[in-house]
Amino acid sequence: GEVRDFDLAAAPRITRGRLPTLELLHENFAKQFRGRLGDLLRREVRVTFTGVQSLRAAEYLASLPDPASLELCRARPLPGQVLFALDPLLLFTMVEAYYGGSGQPGRPARESGPTPTEARFARALMRQVGSDLGAAWAPVASLEFESVKQERSAHFVDFAASGELVHVNRFLLELPAASGHLDFVIPAGSLEPLREVLAAGGGIRPVISGRPWAA
Numbered sequence: 001g002e003v004r005d006f007d008l009a010a011a012p013r014i015t016r017g018r019l020p021t022l023e024l025l026h027e028n029f030a031k032q033f034r035g036r037l038g039d040l041l042r043r044e045v046r047v048t049f050t051g052v053q054s055l056r057a058a059e060y061l062a063s064l065p066d067p068a069s070l071e072l073c074r075a076r077p078l079p080g081q082v083l084f085a086l087d088p089l090l091l092f093t094m095v096e097a098y099y100g101g102s103g104q105p106g107r108p109a110r111e112s113g114p115t116p117t118e119a120r121f122a123r124a125l126m127r128q129v130g131s132d133l134g135a136a137w138a139p140v141a142s143l144e145f146e147s148v149k150q151e152r153s154a155h156f157v158d159f160a161a162s163g164e165l166v167h168v169n170r171f172l173l174e175l176p177a178a179s180g181h182l183d184f185v186i187p188a189g190s191l192e193p194l195r196e197v198l199a200a201g202g203g204i205r206p207v208i209s210g211r212p213w214a215a
Contacts, residue, residue: 029136046174058162090180
């Protein structure tokens with residue numbers, strides 16, 4: 001009913017529909033990773049893919065805790081970088097369980113972020129995540145994950161422009177006494193070469209080849 005100013009630069013990006021094949025790939029990853037994580041921690045665990053949410057990069061990064069447990073990676077041959085974000089309290093719980101503790105949550109937050117031991121465990125965990133993601137994605141693309149750097153603050157993460165759309169693939173990790181989230185965040189532009197097959201609702205077929213992922 002009236003004329004209003006419209007800021008094109010600040011307007012949110014709009015998704016072009018769901019990506020059902022992407023969801024299927026990550027449901028398969030969750031099933032595979034559940035067994036791997038259970039073997040690593042010697043405890044019964046549950047890994048559930050809770051879905052994909054599309055947000056602007058700045059909005060997502062602002063939602064992360066500080067300090068955080070973040071890892072930037074390349075996922076060749078996809079362009080750009082991807083981000084893994086692990087709940088820092090869950091990381092502490094998994095490290096405590098790995099070294100034979102009770103697996104109980106609840107350490108106070110530290111301004112310094114993860115300890116060196118936690119950082120090493122997180123990197124080893126991300127290598128396993130990359131291996132299992134590579135296997136899950138094999139029907140669509142041969143992805144090779146390569147770690148770029150770890151970060152403790154979202155302020156130093158620049159894997160996407162602030163207004164760029166990112167797809168946040170969230171997994172719920174449940175231990176007997178604690179739970180938390182692992183996010184696999186992919187810039188929308190990185191998925192452009194695969195958008196057609198990821199948006200398809202039918203079967204999946206290989207569309208990109210590359211070297212096998214190696215731990």
